[in-house]
Amino acid sequence: MVERVALFVTCLADTLYPDVGKATxxxxxxxxxxxxxPGEQTCCGQMHGNSGYPGEAVALxxxxxxxxxxxxxxxxxxxSCAAQVREHFGDLLDGNDRGVPARTWELSQFLTGVLAREDVGSTFEGTVAYHPTCHSLRLLRVGDxxxxxxxxxPGVELVELPDAEECCGFGGTFAVKNADVSAAMLDEKIAAITASGAECVCACDSSCLMHIGGGLRRRGIAVRPVHLAEILAS
Known part of the structure; x- marks a missing residue:
């Protein structure tokens, strides 16, 4: 039985998207x-591990x-942060993880899998296209x-996102180190979002929504990026 849950807010929610943490x-x-x-929490080390700094990743x-x-x-x-903990901590810590990775959940997995809940008392008005982020899709396997x-x-009208499983091009430091490739991938994602006719694009990662949202704003496209937690909290 789950009684006490700790919120791992992540770096992005802490510094840029606090409303996502509050919504959770x-x-x-x-x-x-x-x-x-827990106020002592810091980064999970995903960026460090992905960028070739294993010592820092282990310490975090x-x-x-x-x-x-x-x-x-x-x-x-x-x-993405849940995937870092669940999929990589075991190897980083040589199995000395005290079972913490197995008790770490991305929000949608926790609600549907641990609590067995789908209706969480939300209301929202608008057409929504769902973008399945790479880590949630391929590492966490959150499925549907x-x-x-x-x-x-109630009030959510889901619309199909063409080529939904294609990456948006963010990939953390990938977007910095491979800017041209990242921008080309983003162009394709934004074209798909526009073709969907959605008013909002929803995902389980603020990082991808930041990337997509920036592209939408620069192009003057009035589609609102919104985190799943924000819709569920509404």
């Missing part, structure tokens, strides 16, 4: 979950385990969990 808490508390925010993984050990579950509004949550929200 709103959803969990609406379902009767006690949410704790150890800190994560120290901070979050003892909670029934750790929930995060980020597929986000779609089932969106389908249960």
């Amino acid at each position: 808490v709103t959803v969990l508390e609406r379902l009767g979950i006690e949410v704790v925010f 993984a150890r800190r994560f385990v120290d901070v979050f050990d003892g909670f029934d579950a750790i929930v995060t509004p980020s597929g 969990a986000p779609l089932r949550l969106l389908q249960a929200v």
Whole structure:
């Protein structure tokens, strides 16, 4: 039985998208979950590991385990950060992870898998295209969990996103080191979003939404990027 849940807010929510973290808490508390925010938390080390700094990644993984050990579950509004913890901490820490990765969940997985909930008491008006981010799709394998949550929200009209499973081109430092390739991939994603006719594009990762949202703004396209947590909290 899950009683005490720790929020792993992630670097992006902490520094750029605090409303996503707040929305996650709103959803969990609406379902009767006690949410704790450990103030000692820092980065999970995903960026360091992906950029070739294993020593720093290991140190941050150890800190994560120290901070979050003892909670029934750790929930995060980020597929990529959840994937770092669940899929890579075991190797980084040689198995000395105290079971923390197995208790760490991306929000949609936690709601549908652990709590067995799809209707979380939300209401939202608008047409929504769902972009399945690479980490949530390929590493976490969340499947249709986000779609089932969106389908249960009165007022949400889901529209098909062409080539939905294609990467948006962000990929963290990939977008910096391979800017031309990243921009070309973003062009294709934005063309698909525009073709969908959606008013909003939804995802489980603020990082991808930041990338997509920037491209939409620069092109003057009035499609609003919105995190899944924000729709569920509405």
